[in-house]
Amino acid sequence: MNDLKHRIFSAVKDDLDDIEKALADNLNPYLDLVSEVAGHILFSGGKRLRPLLMVLSARICGYNGNYEKTFSTALEYLHAATLLHDDVVDEATLRRGKPAAHSKWGASITILVGDYLLARALSISAVTGRLRIVKILAGLTENMSQGEVHQLMRKGDINLTEAEYNEVIRRKTAMLFEAACRVSAILADATEEQETALSEFGYNLGIAFQMADDLFDYTLETSEFGKEVGADLREGKLTLPLIYALKQAPSGDRDIMIKIIQDPQFSEADFKTLTGLLEKYGGLTYTHNTATSFIDTAKKALAVFDPSATKDTMLDIADYVLNRSV
């Protein structure tokens, strides 16, 4: 797996440097405190997956302007805005191994800096001169906030179905990846076929990405994950591994699982018991297999593009989404 990571990194090293610079250069607030809070979330070791996909999507469509790096900050800012708001919403204490912004600056400042980043994203998109891009990003923000509300409404509900879970992660995560690839195709004046292909690539990748994240919440150590393992469960978020295992388990084991889910003070031993049952009833395997099939669909969508180094990197990224350590 290290090979995959290494290959991607070698291919996009310069792009990542440019993106990093663009993220700092385009923040542009008049208050230092806003830079500081935004910088805390923006420069905390994010993988830059979204801006990178944007740059590569523009390139694979033959884009030859010079706005793709600046533009790629838009979705990273939007993503950072939702992270700031989500961490307030979820009362999360850790983000990428550091204290979450709201535990450092308080919820108020964090909410407002989130609003600022959200607005910056739209401002930067408007500079493309393409109204479709603005519409897609505004619509995306509508969907993401509703996906979060939906998830909150179902908090702790052990009857959450796989279909509803899919609906939430579609809005909460997949649409952002879809939009990232689509708007870059629009920026590049891609054909309709190319735009559709990239949208499908991004969407399916996004679903797989979220499923992998939900899996990591049970399988990684906190130190690797950068957020607290078991946090989803503690917040009452039922994700696919659990939804599937609950459906498969007979009533005895099901009751044990429900008891742990419904106890916000569950112990480390409880968590181990639960993980064991997720494994026993196939929740982990099922989630991994489902995510894998989304990755396959994503990769197939790129078939419309001729072979190229850019395409190879995008295919590598698709594999990496499932096999990354975080």
Next chain:
Amino acid sequence: MNDLKHRIFSAVKDDLDDIEKALADNLNPYLDLVSEVAGHILFSGGKRLRPLLMVLSARICGYNGNYEKTFSTALEYLHAATLLHDDVVDEATLRRGKPAAHSKWGASITILVGDYLLARALSISAVTGRLRIVKILAGLTENMSQGEVHQLMRKGDINLTEAEYNEVIRRKTAMLFEAACRVSAILADATEEQETALSEFGYNLGIAFQMADDLFDYTLETSEFGKEVGADLREGKLTLPLIYALKQAPSGDRDIMIKIIQDPQFSEADFKTLTGLLEKYGGLTYTHNTATSFIDTAKKALAVFDPSATKDTMLDIADYVLNRSV
């Protein structure tokens, strides 16, 4: 004063009905809970000053399309979004005489519905097909969130200057009124002269509006005001009446004022003492006079427009901003 209110209301009754309908029709979420929370803030007896100014601004520029009512929801949604976030930020308990949304649904849902409304505002603006409009609204949102951060940073600071207060209310309030008038001029394909005139009208009106609001926080009863009188002070927000009086008062009375300001548990008697001192040292009169001069500037800006019923109503609204009960 009732005459003024009556005259405005008669002139715009049909417009207000249309705006009310547009606000309900364009909300458009897939989750009922989002409608419910957004509806709680949107349909709680707001004056509709911003959408009304938008409709009138388009009309005074001779607009003859049919999007001005729908479009006018954009800034009311944006305004509602900031109210939702601000009430979380300020931990306000009352808004327009009703419990603030976050005390009913919690901060999490409230933040997310605010995000939804913010995104809706941008979506609705994008439908105009004018990128300048989108850019102005995204830039406005950047400024508003920073204005709020700025205010929070200076919370409880008795050395806040009038210049800094002006900077905060400019970003927090005046720019929204300015944008409301300007974007409607753009929608109406107004001349540059008209657009500038309307922007000035909105900006100066907005400054006066905020100063009046800050005055009401000391002079009205809670039942009239719809939010808790003295709330600004309790939240540590120093506004113009206080800033001016602190500057004028000799050290003895100044110390009494500072003691009350710095005591979050101040009593009703303390509050009366403070209001008395604001009056004694001219803080209330100064604020009223300053606001009046902004209203005069606003009204003068409309000189470029020929006499019309629309213009008369806009001039009436300018007077109303200072003389409204809330």
